[in-house]
Amino acid sequence: MTGSLRSALGYVAVAAAAYYALVVVPRDGDIAVMINGSIYAGYAILALSLALIWGFGGILSFGQASFFGLAGYVYAIAGINLGDTAVALFLAVAASAAFAAILGYFMFWGRLSDVYLGVITLTVSLILFRFFNQTAGEEWTIGAAPLGGFNGIPSTPILTPIGHPDQPLSPENIYILSVMALAFCYLLCRFVIATRFGRAVVAIRENPVRAELLGYDTRLYKLGVFVIGGAIAGLGGVVFANSVFVSPTMFNLQTNGQVIIWVIVGGLGTLAGPVLGCFAMLALSTWLGSLNGVASGWTDPNLVMGAVLTVCVVTLRQGLLPTVVAAGERLIATLLRRIRIQKFGQPHAVDEPL
């Protein structure tokens, strides 16, 4: 199958999914599905941000949730203090991008190797977790917003239309906005990869030394894609804050681990794969949580996630989407050959005795 055909089929699949999410689901009007859908969309945006910087930039961030959580907190604090959550949204995304820029400066200008980079990002996320976890009490109040320690900020404000700060959106509207945000981020990632900048980023992932010798400042390109990833993760955090509320769990080890698992399971080096991986794993953990009886004792989410990650890394080297696409292509190729055989007869070796 040619690349352009595959990409066209990909767009068709994405458009069909968007149609289903934006038209079919709201028509049924099941509010629980829509709230869950917003949460899934928030997480999927987070997965997308890691798919971009890891799959295309080659930057393995073990702490992608730091931007997710930080943006959530900035959104909640700014929203409570300013009253206008539309402004808070922009502040939150800008804050996570700025944080990514500062962190990225230290990592890329220090020319840290992949492994060190992973450890630093993870540590940053865990430190944020510990910091926000201990912010219980009166002294940890920013303006009118109490940080609330382990409980987070249950009064996280809901998005309001621009200019009407007194009319919070309904869950249906939040759901529509969340799905549109996910679609927007997906298209943004496709766009970034297609630009000159994106091609240079992929080239640097393939061979940093060669890219550098060709005159590209690898630090700058890596920083650029890292900041874009941080901003996207921040948008995911705002979506999540709107569908649940912000709390330190947004930063914790499990959230950081989950994002990586989604990307690995879905397929590293693709954009749609991690989103699918995210949906599949979230659905799996919801299903495990609903189990009763003997099995329920052995379905601790950590145990299952950990086992899935280890098995995926050791056995399945590609992830679901590339595996499925490759299997589909093989199937089509076999079918085409069958058709040809029917048309032209069985091919046989020339020197076969007749």
Add this chain to the structure above:
Amino acid sequence: MDYALIVLLQVIATVANLAMISAGLAVIFGMMRIINMAHGEFLMVGGYTALVSHQAGLNLWVAIFLVAPIVVGLIGAVVERLVIRRLYGRMIDTMLATWGVSLALVGLITIAFGNTVAGISPPLGSVEIGAYAIGCYELFVGGVTAILFLAGWLVLARTQLGLIARAAMQNREMAAALGVDPAKVYATTFVLGAAISGLAGALIAPITGVVPSIGATYIAKAFITVISGGTSILAGTLSAAGLLGAVNSMFSFLMTPVLGEVALLACAVVLLRLLPQGITGRYFRRAL
């Protein structure tokens, strides 16, 4: 005067704690260039082993110095055989796979013991210095750390085993050509690192208590220490633990313990910006 002395002892205890939790990781990273993300959980399992066997009636010292290292060493052997061995040379994959192991261990321990804090009160009582007091046990941990690092130095510098280990560390192809089986060296190293982690986890369990998710609090500090230290196992870990431990305890005294940890991280990030190869990438380069 008393206050200065107690601050000094507290700094020493923090540094020893940091060096202790990093030791197992440093052995595995220094020898095998493998980042073991399950390190925090090895410490956690070590703590639980000591706790449970002590509650089952075993002598506390036997539980800490014998049972915990053996149990965690065995877990390390299983992990090495099932996961690590399949992934040699694929550094990032090893990191991810061991992270899976780490999550799975947290899940298993949660299922077995529940998501609650358990603990034993630190033995040995406390010593009073003027108006202040410090636990004898914390100083004891400092002593054990010193002995452990001294023993590590003796083994590496003075024994046949240490010679082989250093050779495999410096140039694995050449060591293999000279008849050393790298797979065997790696397996031994991993088990040894796991056993040291088990000992460390058991040693600090009476100070901190144990909870299934406690590995997450160790792992960040241990990684930062080992990476800031650079390639030398002993000198790197000790110097980084000294620097970061001092920063941590100073900020903890002046502000709060959590801000102490934030300062530790900030210091490490700036340090890696200045010395990307870690402390031993520039200083003490010939040290072990």
